[in-house]
Amino acid sequence: MREEKIVPRIGYACLTVGVEGTQFKTLTLKNATPEKITAIISHNLDALEAIIDYNGKNGIRLFRITSDLIPLSTLPQNTVPWATLFQERFAAIGTKIKKTNQRVSMHPGQYTVLNSPDENVVGKAIEDLEYHATILELLGCDQTSKIILHVGGAYGDKIQAMERFKTNYLRLSDKIKKHLVIENDDRVYTIEEVLTLGEALNIPVVYDNLHDAVNPSPNREEPISYWVDRAEATWKKADGRQKTHYSQQDPTKHLGAHSATIDLDVFMQYVKNLGRTDLDFMLEVKDKNISALKCHNAFRADQKMIHLENEWARYKYLVLAKSPKNYQLIRTLLNDKRSYPVELFYRLVDEALNTPSDFGHEVNALEHIWGYFKTCATETERRRFEKLLEEFKNTGTSLPSLKNHLYKLATVHHENYLLQAYYFNEIR
DNA sequence: TGACGTCAAGATCCG
C-alpha cells in the first residue's frame, strides 16, 4: 500500500472574503435587547455554518472561529441563555465540522489578559476563556481544538508577570485547560519566553513567525526551524498536530501589519526552510480564505489540474480587468491537463492583480461579463448597463455601480459561474 | 490621552 503524503493543513481566521451568506453581525451596547441579541446569534450561527460548508467543499481543514460569534458575550447586559437556547444548532454545526474533518480553534484578542496585576481584569479574562471553551464544548470539539492566548503584559517586571501567569493558569478550569495554548506576541513576550512558560506548565506553544520577526529574543542565532521544533515538543498526542501562525509583513504598513495576500513563493520557501510538512498553518492575512486556498492548493496531496481550473473560474475576470496579457498566459498554462503548474499560476494571477488599473482593460472585462446577459437581459437591465458604462467611460466613476448591476443580473439570471467570481468581492 | 487591532454598525453627505 502506498503511504499517504503528509501535507500541512492550512487555514484562515474568522471571516471569508467573497462567500455569500457568511457575514457576521455585531451589536453595540446601547442597542442591546434580548430579542436583538437572540436574532444576531441565530444569524451568526447560520453564517458559521455557511463557512463550515464552504470549507468542507473547498478542502479547507483548518479554521478559526470568530470570538464575536455571540455579541457582548461576557457582558452582564447579555442575559440571553444562549448556550441552552442554541444547543442543538451548535451540535448540528459541530457534526458538520467533524464530518468534514475540520480542526477549528479560537483566539481571544489582546484584551484578554490573564497575568494582569488587577484582579478585576484577571476575573474578566477567565470569564472570557470560559466563554471560548463553552463554544468549543457546544460544538463537541475535542482537545485538538485550541484556544490561543497571549501571555499578557509585562508591568515593568516580566519575570514576576510570568510568575503571575503561572499562578493564574493554575486557577483555570479543566474545561479551559484542555484547549488552552499560548503564543508569542509582537510587543512583549518572545517565543523564547513563551516556550519557557509552556515547557514549565506543560502547555502547547504556538509559534507565530511575524511576531517573532518583530519581537525576537535578544542575541539569538538559532534559525526559525529551531523554535518551531522546540514548540513542536510542547504538543502532546492528545493536543493533535502542532499548530503555528503564519503571516507576511505588509510593506506599505507599520511593522507587524498583516499583508493583503500571501506571496506563495515566500510561503513555500518558509516551509522548505522548516524542513517539515507535518504541522498546521493558520494564516493571518487580509484576504483570508483566498490565500488559504492558494496555499492549500500548493501543498495538497491530490495535485490535479481541476483545482487550478476551479481557482481560475474565480479569478479570471479580476485578472482580465487588470491584465489581458496574463489572462492569455494563464489560459495557455492551464491547457496541459496532466500538469499542475501551481506556483506559476498564482505568480501570474498575483502579478496581474498588482498591476495598476487600466481604463481600457476594465471596460473590456465589463463588456466580457455583459456578454452573459446580452440575450437574456430585459430592456431596462440593458439600458441601465449602457447608461452606467457610458458614465464610466466619460467620468471614470460608477465602476462599483456597474459591478453591482452585473452582480444582481447574475443573481436574477442564475449565472452561478459568475456569482462565485472574485471580481465581485468588493460589492458582495 | 491616544495608539494599538478588528470589523460591523451607525452617521452623514452626495447625487
Place this chain on the structure above:
DNA sequence: CGGATCTTGACGTCA
C-alpha cells in the same frame, strides 16, 4: 435610494 466616507464601539496596556 444607492453609494461613498468617516466615526464609533469594546476590550487592556503602555508610552
